[in-house]
Amino acid sequence: MKLLDLRKDGIDIQEQIPLSRYTFTKTGGPAEFLAFPKNIEELKKLLKVVKEEQMPLTIIGNASNLIIRDGGITGLVIILTEMKKITVNNNEVVAEAGAKIVDTAFTAARAGLSGMEFAAGIPGSIGGGVFMNAGAYGGEMQEVVESVEVITPNGEMKTYSNEEMEFSYRHSLIQENDDIVLQATFKLIPGKKNKILDEMEYLNALRQYKQPLEYPSCGSVFKRPKGHFVGPMIIKAGLQGKQIGGAQDSTKHAGFIVNKGGATATDYLDLIHLIQKTIKEKFDVDLHTEVRIIGNNKED
Numbered sequence: 001m002k003l004l005d006l007r008k009d010g011i012d013i014q015e016q017i018p019l020s021r022y023t024f025t026k027t028g029g030p031a032e033f034l035a036f037p038k039n040i041e042e043l044k045k046l047l048k049v050v051k052e053e054q055m056p057l058t059i060i061g062n063a064s065n066l067i068i069r070d071g072g073i074t075g076l077v078i079i080l081t082e083m084k085k086i087t088v089n090n091n092e093v094v095a096e097a098g099a100k101i102v103d104t105a106f107t108a109a110r111a112g113l114s115g116m117e118f119a120a121g122i123p124g125s126i127g128g129g130v131f132m133n134a135g136a137y138g139g140e141m142q143e144v145v146e147s148v149e150v151i152t153p154n155g156e157m158k159t160y161s162n163e164e165m166e167f168s169y170r171h172s173l174i175q176e177n178d179d180i181v182l183q184a185t186f187k188l189i190p191g192k193k194n195k196i197l198d199e200m201e202y203l204n205a206l207r208q209y210k211q212p213l214e215y216p217s218c219g220s221v222f223k224r225p226k227g228h229f230v231g232p233m234i235i236k237a238g239l240q241g242k243q244i245g246g247a248q249d250s251t252k253h254a255g256f257i258v259n260k261g262g263a264t265a266t267d268y269l270d271l272i273h274l275i276q277k278t279i280k281e282k283f284d285v286d287l288h289t290e291v292r293i294i295g296n297n298k299e300d
């Protein structure tokens with residue numbers, strides 16, 4: 001079976017599609033093949049062919065924490081945003097990997113379940129959120145995830161408990177293996193619906209005030225190093241507002257790099273490297289990226 005034969009089964013597979021269409025930075029080269037499975041059966045068929053053809057595989061959620069190099073991605077890229085069912089069972093919410101974190105948090109709120117307020121404005125998918133242990137305003141996925149269902153590249157299904165997920169700051173077990181998150185179950189606490197929704201609205205207003213949401217970006221570019229804050233170091237180093245090509249260190253929030261128009265992934269990476277080098281020289285601090293950097297360099 002060849003990959004494109006799966007189109008006969010109704011699976012949406014495209015070729016040479018610029019991934020800048022999907023990334024939140026609006027940068028990134030093309031996917032050799034790009035598929036949007038609608039359910040687990042379609043995903044399993046894709047994984048089987050990838051294995052048979054020994055093709056490289058890349059999984060993407062909502063592409064809000066990704067820089068894809070300008071040379072694009074070889075092999076098959078799977079975007080999971082069509083697998084997006086969210087269900088509420090008593091005090092639990094079960095969300096498929098491609099469901100938006102925001103939609104999951106609001107579904108929980110409307111069901112009078114508290115715990116996901118922190119996530120009201122995180123623009124990723126559940127799969128990406130679990131992979132990253134996404135967090136904000138004092139909350140983290142780690143605190144609300146009860147279990148995570150995954151499929152291995154060999155098609156084996158597994159369920160991890162919260163403890164087995166090895167969550168820590170912007171880290172989970174899924175970063176150490178090739179598992180694909182299928183869905184997560186969140187254990188929440190009954191609360192007053194209006195109070196939960198008010199808290200979410202408040203946190204989103206804070207976000208709007210502090211973050212340059214009017215421009216494409218990938219959120220905070222760097223992880224917070226122990227004992228330091230990224231934004232103030234960048235400001236002290238004189239790099240806030242620094243622009244390379246179309247990528248600019250945000251004048252509103254120095255921890256963000258925004259696309260002011262026409263930025264390439266290379267512009268982003270050049271600016272990231274300049275910031276890392278300068279911060280090391282000035283403060284002897286190593287900045288590690290929170291944003292995941294994948295794909296091929298562009299050949300000249």
Ligand code: FAD
Nearest residue numbers: 061062063064065124125127128129134135136181218219
């Ligand atoms: P993607 O960017 O698609 O992928 C990120 C990584 O997860 C990749 O390595 C990918 O391979 C992997 N992945 C995705 N889905 C799966 C899956 N199903 N199975 C296995 N691996 C998978 N983050 C925060 O933590 N807190 C914030 O407050 C926050 N604010 C943000 C604000 C803005 C404006 C933006 C643009 C981003 C922000 N982010 C924040 C970053 C981002 O939204 C989170 O990291 C989010 O969890 C990423 O989810 P995603 O679906 O977009 O992942």
